[in-house]
Amino acid sequence: MSPRHHLDPATLVSHAAGALSPEMAAVADTHLEACAHCRRQLADAEHVGGALLSQQQPPQAEAQRSERLRDDMLARLRQPLPAAPLHARDEPGESKRDADAMPRPLQPYFGKSWKALRWRWMAPGVHMIRAPRSSGDTLVLLKIAPGKSMPVHSHRGSELTQILRGAYDDALGHFGPGDMADLDSDIEHQPVTSPGVPCICVAALDGPLQFRGWLARKLQPMVGL
Template identity: 45%
Template sequence: MSQIEHHPNQETILSYAAGSLPAALAIVVGCHLQYCPACRVSVNAGEALGADLMMELSPQTLSTRARESVLAQLDMDLREVAEVSQSRVLEAAENASVNVGAPEAIPRLLHQFLQEDSFDALPWKKTLAPGLKQIIINCDEGDVRLLRIAAGKKMPVHSHRGSEITMILRGGYSDSLGKFNAGDVADLDSATEHQPVADSDEDCICLAGMDAPLAFRGWLARLMQPIVGM
């Protein structure tokens, strides 16, 4: 894997460390952490800062009603606790091994959702956009998609109604923000409009997490959006 040049922004890292990042975005950040020692250090620093702030809080006595409410929450059905949540994403990311020597491998955090060992073995489904295939990953908080852009092909021009974090897993693409290679992350908000173009020599496979649908510029892309689901 080439040297990583694009990382999640600091606000995203701190939200991830605090456990407040929506699961769709946290999955992408967790995969990036498998390959990026610098961001792992930042997450650890954020967790330590949060722990220090907690230690400085003055303890408060709970009323009987508040104490009963807390105990009731602790007794919630274990089946509900087992649902995909931010805590599960963080735990899986922490247990993921660093595997920088195998860029073709599916990141361990992502593997638990896909149950395959290689990108080429996945059941890719065509979208209505030429040269674009996808796999939808079930997530309770936001939208997670594995995208495969054919070599030399373009994504439709789009902006974002919310936040989007995309990590390149294989190949690369270029857009108005620069060149993104395997391991790089594009951390985008509603102020960004771009059109990723896959490298000409290899399909670009990337993992995209969104907390709101994309906003396509062209009328045809907007017309297809309800069908494609992005």
């Protein structure tokens, strides 16, 4: 599995600095398990993250230096990296992973087994499991039937969505297993799940969705997203 959509460089820097909520970090770590590209970028970002965390209120000169360092690192992370050697693209034993095993970063929230999940019906073709909150952010597993068109929506905050099984398409492209949708309040989209199998994804949100249609807005309190 070679993901085509990755974590934003700013998200990687925040993760390296320990600034992501536990829910956001769980989704980011799920992507990092599958993506050698982002693991290499995270290693670079960690050189910046520690310095940013250690300086709560630095002197003006140090603050400017830290800002320049962060901007330089973001510029470096946005540069395309050469493809990793074939032997370095996957972790040892990844191909032999138990098909029923939940990704490790999600196990504290949803358990260890796919078969043990207890999905809650939310709408025709849409099921969800909401994790208990450990911060102000929301963490959910979503299972959406094939060929399902979701309501057009934007985001009042940030959203990290990792595709676990199946796929969907929207204005940003095709998202399949391993791909990350790293979205902010500037993005409006309408995911449409691919034919064949349900699309299962895990999403962390730090603010509610903002739906364009009146019906979706009316039903939003029932869904809680």
